[in-house]
Amino acid sequence: MDETAATVGPHEPLKRLEPLKCVIAGGSGSLGRPLADHLAQQGHEVVVLTRRPSPDLGHRQVRWDGRTVGGWVEELAEPRRTAVVNLAGELVDRSPTPANARLLLDSRVRPTHVLVEASRLGAEPLAHWVQASTTAIWSDGGERRITESTPLPEPGLPQMTGVARPWEAASDGAHTSHRVLLRTSLVLQPGSPLLTRLSGVTRAGLGGRLGSGRQWISWIHVDDWLRVVAACLDLVPGVRIPSGPLVASSDRPLRNAEMMAALRAHYRRPVGLPAPGFAVRVGARVLGSDPALALTGRHCTSQVLERAGWSFDVPTFQDALARIGTAG
Numbered sequence: 001m002d003e004t005a006a007t008v009g010p011h012e013p014l015k016r017l018e019p020l021k022c023v024i025a026g027g028s029g030s031l032g033r034p035l036a037d038h039l040a041q042q043g044h045e046v047v048v049l050t051r052r053p054s055p056d057l058g059h060r061q062v063r064w065d066g067r068t069v070g071g072w073v074e075e076l077a078e079p080r081r082t083a084v085v086n087l088a089g090e091l092v093d094r095s096p097t098p099a100n101a102r103l104l105l106d107s108r109v110r111p112t113h114v115l116v117e118a119s120r121l122g123a124e125p126l127a128h129w130v131q132a133s134t135t136a137i138w139s140d141g142g143e144r145r146i147t148e149s150t151p152l153p154e155p156g157l158p159q160m161t162g163v164a165r166p167w168e169a170a171s172d173g174a175h176t177s178h179r180v181l182l183r184t185s186l187v188l189q190p191g192s193p194l195l196t197r198l199s200g201v202t203r204a205g206l207g208g209r210l211g212s213g214r215q216w217i218s219w220i221h222v223d224d225w226l227r228v229v230a231a232c233l234d235l236v237p238g239v240r241i242p243s244g245p246l247v248a249s250s251d252r253p254l255r256n257a258e259m260m261a262a263l264r265a266h267y268r269r270p271v272g273l274p275a276p277g278f279a280v281r282v283g284a285r286v287l288g289s290d291p292a293l294a295l296t297g298r299h300c301t302s303q304v305l306e307r308a309g310w311s312f313d314v315p316t317f318q319d320a321l322a323r324i325g326t327a328g
Contacts, residue, residue, distance in 0.1 A: 020127070020233060021045040023075050025066070025111055026087030028057055030192060031184075031225070035085065038226045042235070047075050049088075066111035073118040076126065079175075083128035083233050086115055086171065092136075092159070093193055096290045101158045105166060112170035119175040129176040130232045135185045135218055135249060137164035141298035143216075148183075148245045148304055157292055178243055180232040185249035185300055188320040189222035194293070195324070202263045207272030210280055213257030215297030218249040221314035221323060228305070239308045247302035254317055256297060266321040 022039050026032045027048030036059045040046045046059045049072055053061040064072045066088060076082055088111035094100040112131070119126055138146050139156040153161055168181050188195060201207055220228075228248045231239045254262075264272050275283070277295055284291035302310075314320050 019044045021082045023047045024085045025049045032087045069118050079122050079124040079126045082126050085130045087132045093289050095288050096159050104163045108167040109170045116174045126176040128233050129174045129179040131171040131181050133168050133181050133183045134164050135183050135298050135300040136160040138298050140296035146298055146300045181245045183247050185218035185220055187222055187225050190324050202267050207260050207264045208274030209257040209260055210275050211277045211295045215256045216253050216299035217259045218253045218298050218300040220250050221320040224312045224314050246304050247300050249300045251301050253299045262317050
């Protein structure tokens, strides 16, 4: 393909014959906003599908209800240059009740079904489809070294595998020539709810290990996550991501105890009281959170990215914290 002058990151120029049109469902969320900004800065057309348009978003917004095909389907009218990035879904940090599991599931599966329905109205396939998912699809991975080829657990935890598996499956009928199931790990970015919570307890002197402290934490800095999504859209020279699952995670997972030690060092707290499992469960109940988010873990790395010769701009957890700064 011919080159353009745009860039995808500090090292890699974008290459494409013409600007891509990126239709982002969930583009007003914590990952959708930086992705929309990132793609627009590279000269691509961004359209955000949203239930509640916001004047501060800075991109063209089209209203949809996430349940029915409407006028927004016109945004898919040029399939050869159009990509769908489906990030729609409620925040996962909720108490593990059947009602919340259903909310998490419905808020992901229903928008995905209607996007698939809209894609099938066109005679030609969409250029790309990036389907958000999560490494939590493997529930508690224990000591397994998980990659894209690792089988999913049966049945897995209800708010992890029980949500992520049907979320991915809902995109099976999408009319596209290229579909990536983007299984994302913990994304480190300023203002993220989980990082805000962890930084708060660390500053309060409670930043010791959670539970056993041996659970694996897979993570990725938001800047690297943006580059991975760009690669899924065929915008990184020399990198072709095949259709199928892709683990979006750093190649350096760490233990929970190591993560908490890094947070203590970052916020200059020499000690932190540990929280045994029962204390985490009690605290989660008070906060309306899911204790499994703290007490389970997964060692996830990507064979697909490794085979592509991928290198991360933010290689270590400490580097990620330094880039975020103490305000994170």
